[in-house]
Structure formats: structure tokens, C-alpha cells
């Protein structure tokens with residue numbers, strides 16, 4: 516019979532093991548997920564303003580767009596080494612299709628760079644300019660996810 520005490524002991528024993536597994540996650544996977552989270556953090560500001568969920572603030576919009584511009588140019592190509600797909604390792608939603616279609620994946624990353632440039636030039640101008648640029652930017656994110664990210 517499993518007592519509460521043995522359960523508690525089992526949990527205590529399991530915790531350091533889990534922490535260890537976390538530490539061992541491939542640094543490339545950690546980095547690309549962190550990059551994606553920063554994309555989401557910044558596009559959240561722009562999307563919020565575009566959709567009227569937050570007041571338009573030219574300075575904040577320009578700052579988020581400038582961050583996106585630089586993040587999209589932060590050398591992320593090396594974050595996708597072969598063998599880090601979600602069929603081969605835990606802790607990633609990157610589909611194996613990425614490595615079968617690397618040229619297309621790279622083209623989508625390039626499309627994101629273009630869309631962030633357009634947004635950087637638009638975001639601080641006025642709300643209408645930001646709104647015109649958000650669709651293509653969102654599509655650059657979403658198109659790649661549809662093709663290459665495991666749905667949750």
C-alpha cells in the first residue's frame with residue numbers, strides 16, 4: 516500500500532531528477548524557445564495596440580518593433596541542428612519536416628526578417644501604419660508554425 520509518507524518521499528526523490536533533466540536540455544532548443552518567447556512578448560504589444568486592447572503608444576510600439584527586428588537577426592540559424600526534432604528528443608515542438616525542407620524553413624525566417632523591417636518602419640508612425648504591418652508580420656509567424664511546429 517502506498518502511504519502518504521512514501522508518496523511524499525517519492526516526490527522529493529523525483530524532483531532533483533527532474534531538475535537535472537531540465538539542465539540537460541539541448542542549449543539550442545532552450546535558446547530557440549527563448550527566442551520565440553521574446554518574439555511573442557514583443558508582438559503581444561503590437562497586436563494589442565493593433566486590435567485596440569491597449570492604447571496606441573508610438574514610443575512603446577517602436578521599441579517592441581525594433582526589438583523584433585533585432586531578434587529576427589540574432590543568428591538563430593544555428594539553433595536548429597539536425598537531431599533536435601520532436602521525434603528524436605523531448606522538450607521541443609519542432610517537427611522533423613524542418614530538416615526535410617531546410618531551404619523553405621530558412622526562407623520563412625527571411626520572410627520574418629522582412630516583415631519585422633516593415634513593422635519597424637511603421638510602428639512608431641501612427642496606429643494605421645502599425646495596423647497595416649501587423650497582418651504580414653503575424654502571417655510570417657503563423658505560416659512557419661503551421662508547417663513546422665507541433666500543435667499543442
Ligand code: HEC
Pocket residue numbers: 544547548551552554555558606607608609610620621623624627652655656657659660663664665
Ligand atoms: C522559421 C519558422 C518560424 C518563424 C518565422 C516563427 N516561429 Fe515560432 N516557432 C517555430 C518552431 C519550429 C517552434 C517550436 C520550437 C521548439 O519547440 O523547439 C516555435 C515555437 C514558438 C513558440 C512556443 C515557444 C515555447 O515556449 O514553447 C512561440 C510562442 C512562438 N514560436 C512565437 C513566434 C512568433 C511570435 C513569431 C513571429 C514574430 C514566430 N514564432 C516566428 C518556428 C517559427
